[in-house]
């Protein structure tokens with residue numbers, strides 16, 4: 718029996734791609750887009766510092782390493798691809 722989707726919500730990966738497409742339409746800088754994607758994954762300020770990585774939503778080739786400070790929620794992120802995103806905000 719097929720599993721029925723209750724909310725119609727897409728997978729996390731689809732959600733990321735939709736978000737990136739939408740933000741690109743609004744001509745937002747890559748660093749902002751990457752930060753939004755990270756916030757999708759971690760919507761709340763973490764109680765402990767976060768260190769994680771994901772397939773880079775910008776170039777989709779490199780790995781985006783990021784950390785989130787528990788003190789103020791600031792994000793530090795860097796893609797392994799040269800000339801891709803690298804920011805702190």
Ligand SMILES: [Zn+2]
Pocket residue numbers: 773774775776777778779780781796797798801802
């Ligand atoms: Zn990248």
